[in-house]
Amino acid sequence: MSSSRFAPTSAVDRLVLPLDVPTVDDARALVSATKGTVGVYKIGMELQFAGGLEFARELAADGHKIFLDVKLHDIDNTITQAVRNVAKMGMTFMTIHAYPKTMRAAVKAITEDGVEDLCLLGVTVLTSMSEGDLLDAGYKGPISDVVEDRAKDARACGMGGIVCAATESASMRKVLGDELVIVTPGIRPTGSAAGDQQRIMTPADAIIAGSDYLVVGRPISKADNPRKAAEAIVQEIEAAL
Numbered sequence: 001m002s003s004s005r006f007a008p009t010s011a012v013d014r015l016v017l018p019l020d021v022p023t024v025d026d027a028r029a030l031v032s033a034t035k036g037t038v039g040v041y042k043i044g045m046e047l048q049f050a051g052g053l054e055f056a057r058e059l060a061a062d063g064h065k066i067f068l069d070v071k072l073h074d075i076d077n078t079i080t081q082a083v084r085n086v087a088k089m090g091m092t093f094m095t096i097h098a099y100p101k102t103m104r105a106a107v108k109a110i111t112e113d114g115v116e117d118l119c120l121l122g123v124t125v126l127t128s129m130s131e132g133d134l135l136d137a138g139y140k141g142p143i144s145d146v147v148e149d150r151a152k153d154a155r156a157c158g159m160g161g162i163v164c165a166a167t168e169s170a171s172m173r174k175v176l177g178d179e180l181v182i183v184t185p186g187i188r189p190t191g192s193a194a195g196d197q198q199r200i201m202t203p204a205d206a207i208i209a210g211s212d213y214l215v216v217g218r219p220i221s222k223a224d225n226p227r228k229a230a231e232a233i234v235q236e237i238e239a240a241l
């Protein structure tokens with residue numbers, strides 16, 4: 001587990017629920033159905049393009065921890081200015097693609113403005129990518145090598161943490177030490193559908209492997225009872241700690 005100031009302090013804290021739904025009304029319903037059983041709500045691209053940024057501000061103002069999953073990658077000036085504005089929105093986490101130049105531009109905003117409460121996360125390799133997908137994109141190494149290089153770059157650039165598959169958490173914890181937080185999507189409780197995720201793990205195994213935060217989406221949002229599904233995952237996390 002990480003010793004960073006962004007490290008979770010309880011089992012509930014560790015559960016991140018993506019609000020991957022089409023409308024703010026749907027997101028509002030999911031938040032009220034899961035209130036108190038989830039530590040962080042993640043707002044990704046689907047909702048961002050449907051009023052999700054205003055909703056993110058509203059949730060943060062209500063005291064929720066919000067993870068803005070923007071996966072930024074652009075020229076330095078645009079990245080620095082974008083991170084400045086996200087920090088002003090009261091977000092707790094945000095994602096940047098783990099290219100060194102992009103991460104340096106993001107960290108510049110944090111250090112120049114003295115921002116202390118926004119954790120920048122470097123996205124190493126998306127958990128939906130297989131070795132074949134990486135080859136198609138022009139990367140020769142096995143996924144584990146690319147993830148390791150990007151994790152080292154994230155640390156060198158001064159990022160707050162990384163996003164990687166739980167199957168990579170144990171080796172990334174060795175590479176990173178306990179300075180950075182490790183956030184892992186692709187979590188599937190036993191018996192739930194993998195969907196488009198490729199490198200999956202159960203919540204308990206992910207915790208044992210060294211993940212700090214677990215992003216669990218469809219197994220909660222598509223469950224008949226999202227609150228019960230979230231509570232069961234928190235219990236599994238608690239038992240693994």
Ligand code: C5P
Nearest residue numbers: 018044125126127185186215216217218
């Ligand atoms: O529904 P599911 O549990 O697969 O949702 C995973 C969430 O984590 C999605 O919001 C997805 O965009 C996000 N994510 C991911 N892999 C990454 C980074 C983010 O699956 N490497």
